[in-house]
Amino acid sequence: MHKLLIISIAVLGITISFDSRKVCNILPDGLNKLEYTRNSFENASMIKIENEQFYQFKQNGDTLKGKIDWIYDCSFIFNFAIRKIDTSSLEAVLSKSFGRSFVELNRKNGDTVIFRTTYTGNLEITLNEGRFISASQIFSSTATSHIISFVPLIFVYSSRTKPYFSLK
Numbered sequence: 001m002h003k004l005l006i007i008s009i010a011v012l013g014i015t016i017s018f019d020s021r022k023v024c025n026i027l028p029d030g031l032n033k034l035e036y037t038r039n040s041f042e043n044a045s046m047i048k049i050e051n052e053q054f055y056q057f058k059q060n061g062d063t064l065k066g067k068i069d070w071i072y073d074c075s076f077i078f079n080f081a082i083r084k085i086d087t088s089s090l091e092a093v094l095s096k097s098f099g100r101s102f103v104e105l106n107r108k109n110g111d112t113v114i115f116r117t118t119y120t121g122n123l124e125i126t127l128n129e130g131r132f133i134s135a136s137q138i139f140s141s142t143a144t145s146h147i148i149s150f151v152p153l154i155f156v157y158s159s160r161t162k163p164y165f166s167l168k
Contacts, residue, residue, distance in 0.1 A: 024073050024075075024105060026074055027049065028049075029050050030050075030135060030136075031047075031134075031135035032047050032048075032113075032132040033045075033047075033132070033135070034047045034132055035130055036130040037130050038128060039128040040127075040128035040130065043058070046135075047132070053065070053066070053067055054067070054078065064080055065081050066080040066081045071120070074104065075102055075104045076103055077102045078103065097122075098121040099119050100119070101118065102118065102119075102120055104116050104117070111133065112134070114130075115130055115131065115132065
């Protein structure tokens with residue numbers, strides 16, 4: 001009986017440790033502004049996270065979508081639905097050397113989540129840093145500087161039941 005209990009606990013521990021579902025509650029579902037603060041030339045964009053899916057609305061009007069794959073507590077990979085890889089590019093060489101890039105959520109400060117992007121194979125390298133700012137904070141009266149810095153967000157209603165977002 002004692003051996004059966006030990007085996008059951010060991011199997012349960014292994015099952016829990018390999019569970020890839022979201023175990024981090026720092027970044028909730030909803031609409032956020034994705035803003036880079038260091039080591040990036042990428043413009044701010046809006047990102048909607050819903051049931052492990054994401055929709056990223058770029059300022060140039062492009063919409064990217066995909067799935068969020070949680071790889072560790074508060075660490076995930078953006079798996080884009082359309083992925084074109086140029087095997088001769090520097091990005092492909094870096095991916096072969098260091099693994100895929102992923103987002104590591106560091107801390108939450110009110111409605112803002114601070115993150116860094118690094119490689120799965122080399123955690124010492126920080127590709128960039130940034131923050132997810134909740135849309136509730138962006139559209140509040142105390143956050144007018146965020147609204148001014150991201151004016152192109154326009155809510156568009158169509159024949160669909162839910163509004164979708166467009167950047168212009």
